[in-house]
Amino acid sequence: MSIWEYANPKKFIATTTPLIPWVFGATAVCLVVGLVWGFFLTPEADRFGSTVKIIYVHVPSAMMAINAWAMMLVASLVWLIRRHHVSALAAKAAAPIGLTMTLIALWTGAVWGQPMWGTWWAWDPRLTAFLILGLFYLGYIALWEAIPDPDQAADLTSVLCLVGSVFAVLSRYAVNFWNQGLHQGATLSMDAEENISDVYWFPLLFCIAGFVLLFLGLVLMRTGTEIRLRRLRALERQAQRITA
Numbered sequence: 001m002s003i004w005e006y007a008n009p010k011k012f013i014a015t016t017t018p019l020i021p022w023v024f025g026a027t028a029v030c031l032v033v034g035l036v037w038g039f040f041l042t043p044e045a046d047r048f049g050s051t052v053k054i055i056y057v058h059v060p061s062a063m064m065a066i067n068a069w070a071m072m073l074v075a076s077l078v079w080l081i082r083r084h085h086v087s088a089l090a091a092k093a094a095a096p097i098g099l100t101m102t103l104i105a106l107w108t109g110a111v112w113g114q115p116m117w118g119t120w121w122a123w124d125p126r127l128t129a130f131l132i133l134g135l136f137y138l139g140y141i142a143l144w145e146a147i148p149d150p151d152q153a154a155d156l157t158s159v160l161c162l163v164g165s166v167f168a169v170l171s172r173y174a175v176n177f178w179n180q181g182l183h184q185g186a187t188l189s190m191d192a193e194e195n196i197s198d199v200y201w202f203p204l205l206f207c208i209a210g211f212v213l214l215f216l217g218l219v220l221m222r223t224g225t226e227i228r229l230r231r232l233r234a235l236e237r238q239a240q241r242i243t244a
Contacts, residue, residue, distance in 0.1 A: 007084035009227045016220045023217035027210050034206030042199055051115055056204060058108035060211035061101045062130070068098030068215060069133065072140075073165050076158035086223065088154035089230065091161065092144055093222035097215055099137035106130065129167050136164035150230065 006012050038056035075091035078084055109127065110120045121127070140157055147153035 004082075004084070007082070007086050009086055009231075012086050013224050013227060016224060020217055020220050023213055023220065027213040027217055030206050030210035030213060034203050034208075034210055038200070038203035038207060042203060051112060052200065054108050054112045055200065056207045058105060058112060059204060060208045061108065062105035063208060064211050064215050065098055065101040065105050065130070065133065067212075068094050068101060069137075069161070069164060071219070072098065072161050076161040079154055080158050085154075085230070086227065088150075088158070089226040090219060090223045091157070092154075093226050094215075094219050095137055095141050095144070097218050097222070099134065099141065101211075101215070102130065102134040102137060106134065133164065133167045136160070136167060140164065150233075 006015060035056055039053050042053065044052070072091040072094050075087040075094070078087035079091070106127075109130075113122065114120050140160055143157050143160060144153050147156060
């Protein structure tokens with residue numbers, strides 16, 4: 001069996017529709033365990049107090065904001081190379097979810113930054129790159145809506161996705177590229193001195209798993225919706241030609 005079989009819209013819907021409830025069920029389990037464990041069963045941190053618990057929303061949402069764009073990049077490349085419509089529609093479906101994750105990350109970052117840095121916003125390299133990434137999400141969504149021809153829209157948004165990937169990389173690795181800046185290093189790291197304590201790390205893993213599953217479930221659901229909308233528009237155009 002080849003993965004390209006799922007580029008067939010009918011097979012994609014038939015395969016993913018029964019999986020979606022299971023994905024959302026696993027999402028609920030992971031998020032309930034992670035958030036309850038993280039917010040109510042972990043101690044306050046010595047340096048940061050109770051504000052450290054914002055990581056259970058901030059870190060997963062920031063990770064998914066970047067990884068959503070990475071998924072869109074792969075799907076866009078598949079569209080440009082192989083012209084599979086499901087890949088273009090999957091990228092389109094992921095964009096509003098990625099934008100929402102970006103906004104959540106920016107908001108929770110501001111909630112963290114105000115008591116830690118004394119300001120809601122700073123033109124830190126990672127924060128600035130993340131803000132620009134959010135603007136690329138907006139531009140990507142607007143470009144899809146502005147172009148009536150779906151294939152042309154898929155072409156242009158795919159090119160925009162390639163350009164925006166630069167800022168997805170910068171928002172992930174800005175702390176490594178520039179030593180200056182307020183933003184701390186990685187919360188999850190192979191470096192034992194930099195990685196957070198296990199008491200916070202284990203519930204965070206559940207939260208990250210929950211956000212990943214949430215993103216997966218929403219993308220599958222929205223992609224199926226986009227496929228059905230594309231079929232509906234095709235039928236409408238066919239009906240208009242018959243009646244003309």
